[in-house]
Ligand code: ADP
């Protein structure tokens with residue numbers, strides 16, 4: 062094992078986390094290879110779900126399993142919300158589909174409302190994501206046997222500045238030191254390169270096609286001499302498996318309405334159960350051409366059964382699949398690369414398993430280009446773990462040979478007269494970068510100039526995504542067009558932007574620290590959330606201790622009742638009356654367990670002690 066306990070001076074290894082919309086995955090560099098870490102259920106990916114119950118908080122598999130039982134308090138897909146405003150049309154669309162409640166919080170931030178332990182609670186997307194990150198951190202810690210702090214967290218390449226910042230904040234709230242926010246396609250290309258490329262001296266164009274649960278990213282990554290350079294990215298933060306599920310879902314909701322003249326749309330439990338069945342149907346259609354769906358007692362006592370063919374599924378999603386190819390084409394055009402110059406297409410994300418999607422890609426690129434050997438679910442975390450090892454100096458020479466360069470996913474600029482977007486950093490510029498553009502006044506004797514900063518590709522500035530505003534003042538009165546203001550955009554390796562404006566000659570500088578912009582979290586807010594996260598963690602642990610103690614009692618009572626039922630074994634050892642007394646005792650404990658789902662630890666322990674006192678003598682006799 063490469064790690065040491067935090068108690069010693071040696072560092073625990075840095076981990077790579079693929080924080081997905083629907084599933085997350087964690088990996089670590091260990092003994093010269095990448096280990097994808099399994100969760101407590103033995104799975105390599107963990108649902109990005111958090112469920113709030115009367116008794117406690119569930120994260121991951123247990124939360125996912127609780128979704129149908131308690132859809133209103135089970136939160137998923139927050140990656141679609143993170144770093145966005147409540148008024149964002151995408152947010153409005155998502156809210157319509159979610160069974161849980163999202164309201165407008167202060168400063169136009171979306172707030173998720175849940176009922177937790179009988180109390181109404183509000184959470185920001187950052188907080189929910191931090192709970193998922195904390196779960197991934199714990200999965201790694203259980204495997205490594207020591208505390209983990211450093212991590213590389215991945216985001217879709219198309220994530221804008223605020224989404225990246227919010228993701229980083231989520232990491233901080235989870236108690237992680239986020240060493241880098243890495244683009245998911247870069248991570249996948251790195252995983253591919255690491256696996257396959259023996260000779261880095263030959264340049265390769267890798268096209269990464271990542272179709273996941275909620276986001277779609279395509280990127281052209283050029284690998285040369287150990288350098289991984291993202292040449293272009295395109296994608297949609299709102300296209301993925303859930304959208305395909307929705308198409309099936311709407312199809313069946315309509316069918317139900319036609320057949321039974323009833324609309325299930327108002328019933329969140331029914332919606333959730335039908336949606337899960339649709340997702341399962343979709344997965345099976347990746348390997349079979351026809352599937353059945355069946356939901357017992359879906360609505361008002363009606364059992365719902367139907368069938369779905371792959372052809373119908375493809376038809377329902379035709380426009381969405383076509384969109385994937387449009388984005389692919391767009392990405393290549395941006396990079397000015399012909400599709401024939403692509404050496405390999407790496408498939409990433411669970412939805413890239415859909416046969417129709419693969420068929421369209423084969424038609425577009427040609428059959429032999431698709432690389433299917435890399436595991437679609439693990440590639441991103443794999444690449445993140447390699448970078449994590451490199452950044453923390455724990456990797457070997459092979460890893461250290463690799464150099465990563467990312468690009469800006471969107472153009473960045475300021476508005477000028479006539480609401481025109483004046484681009485300072487063009488889309489697909491390599492980061493980190495620093496660009497300066499010169500501006501002047503539009504009126505005589507103007508003493509200050511206000512700049513609005515936007516990101517996006519629209520010509521009309523206000524149609525782009527507004528990032529913040531800054532004011533450059535202290536200009537000496539002069540005719541219009543004479544003052545000279547340098548606006549500097551600096552983007553760090555995480556893709557996070559800092560803007561400043563300087564009046565030439567005066568040295569007067571004005572900075573836009575985008576962290577202070579309304580929609581982002583302030584340091585005090587983050588600190589408060591860290592405190593809360595610690596509190597929840599402590600509560601979770603308390604809850605877990607109770608559950609563990611109860612389970613121990615439950616297991617023991619169950620084991621003993623099984624033994625007592627074995628007449629042949631027991632009767633020679635104890636008299637009939639004694640047997641009856643023990644059985645009554647076990648029965649009493651089992652009834653108590655039925656009534657007490659989360660009893661205090663002491664209560665479970667004392668029951669266990671009592672039961673052991675009367676049962677252990679028999680166990681001892683059995684052993685003899
Ligand atoms: P993300 O990274 O966005 O969380 P993943 O890459 O883990 O997503 O992909 C999850 C999505 O992949 C889900 O929508 C899931 O239904 C879908 N998926 C998983 N396996 C299959 C399959 N065999 N066929 C079709 N879709 C699948």
Ligand code: MG
Nearest residue numbers: 081273410441
């Ligand atoms: Mg993913």
